[in-house]
Amino acid sequence: MSTNTTAAILPVTRAQAAEYMLLFANRRAYLRQSHFPSKKSGRFYFYKACDRKSKQPFSIDIATVHSHLAGHLTIGVYAINPESQSSKWIAIDADYADSRRDLLRFQQACREDGIEALMEQSRRGGHLWIFLAESMPAKLCRLYVLDVARRLGIAVKRDKEDGIEVFPRQSVLQPGEFGNAIRGPLGIHRASMLRYWFETAEPTLDAQFQLLRQVRRLTREHLEALTAGMAPIPDPVAAKPWTQLPAVGGHNQGFQILRHVPNAKRSGKNFITQCPACAQRGEDRNGTHLSISVAEPRMYHCWAGCSKEMIRSALGCPIPSRVWSPWTA
Numbered sequence: 120m121s122t123n124t125t126a127a128i129l130p131v132t133r134a135q136a137a138e139y140m141l142l143f144a145n146r147r148a149y150l151r152q153s154h155f156p157s158k159k160s161g162r163f164y165f166y167k168a169c170d171r172k173s174k175q176p177f178s179i180d181i182a183t184v185h186s187h188l189a190g191h192l193t194i195g196v197y198a199i200n201p202e203s204q205s206s207k208w209i210a211i212d213a214d215y216a217d218s219r220r221d222l223l224r225f226q227q228a229c230r231e232d233g234i235e236a237l238m239e240q241s242r243r244g245g246h247l248w249i250f251l252a253e254s255m256p257a258k259l260c261r262l263y264v265l266d267v268a269r270r271l272g273i274a275v276k277r278d279k280e281d282g283i284e285v286f287p288r289q290s291v292l293q294p295g296e297f298g299n300a301i302r303g304p305l306g307i308h309r310a311s312m313l314r315y316w317f318e319t320a321e322p323t324l325d326a327q328f329q330l331l332r333q334v335r336r337l338t339r340e341h342l343e344a345l346t347a348g349m350a351p352i353p354d355p356v357a358a359k360p361w362t363q364l365p366a367v368g369g370h371n372q373g374f375q376i377l378r379h380v381p382n383a384k385r386s387g388k389n390f391i392t393q394c395p396a397c398a399q400r401g402e403d404r405n406g407t408h409l410s411i412s413v414a415e416p417r418m419y420h421c422w423a424g425c426s427k428e429m430i431r432s433a434l435g436c437p438i439p440s441r442v443w444s445p446w447t448a
């Protein structure tokens with residue numbers, strides 16, 4: 120419904136700024152988007168704003184949010200509160216070719232799980248937002264999102280590979296860590312000088328706040344029910360795309376991993392067991408790294424990032440090179 124509008128300075132009420140803080144700010148630290156591109160990268164980067172004299176980072180406050188909504192500056196909001204290791208929202212950012220299609224599939228999968236997710240346009244692709252009824256542990260948020268991504272075969276960004284970026288990106292922040300931050304909605308993107316609105320409401324602050332007030336919040340009970348039985352995701356995070364074997368009829372038809380891992384235990388939609396490649400390195404003593412899809416046992420994945428090739432060689436059944444070369448390129 121809404122269209123992107125150019126960067127007019129808008130009137131903002133103090134109440135709107137306060138409401139925005141409650142909705143989006145997980146911690147005091149925040150980022151600002153540069154008003155000029157970096158000389159090096161040409162990007163409108165996000166930086167930690169500090170007081171010039173004291174070098175102390177600024178804390179997010181109502182005045183800052185007010186300026187963001189009005190359009191004088193643009194903030195980035197962090198996904199995790201370090202004290203509670205929890206977040207008020209989940210966001211998914213995708214900016215590769217065809218990413219909008221993946222985000223719409225993601226939104227549909229959420230809908231089927233009874234979750235309302237709002238699509239916000241961005242310069243390329245979009246951001247998909249899920250609002251939580253209360254702050255919830257980052258690890259629980261990630262468990263659900265990564266499972267949906269796996270179900271849909273949507274890759275999660277890792278290094279230079281394309282894929283979705285999940286906010287929060289960590290399950291737990293270590294002391295001194297900030298985790299990832301996303302451009303705060305409803306402000307002006309400094310590169311395009313456009314406002315990107317949530318798509319299901321008119322492009323005015325009043326209508327957008329109305330939408331944000333009405334959107335159905337994901338409750339803790341609901342999220343816990345959706346993630347019940349899922350194996351925890353160890354950090355560093357499994358950002359590697361889910362491993363998919365060739366379609367039925369491929370050269371690999373004969374290999375059935377479940378025959379090689381007799382101790383795999385059913386957990387929700389997956390079998391969970393020790394990753395043979397991790398085990399070879401003396402890791403995964405608890406036997407939780409390897410997930411095998413119950414519905415499609417030819418799909419398996421090591422949360423510590425072992426490749427199919429590593430897993431197959433560890434089992435003594437290396438993948439013949441003529442088979443794996445086309446899809447490991």
Ligand SMILES: [Zn+2]
Pocket residue numbers: 394395396397398408421422423424425
């Ligand atoms: Zn492994």
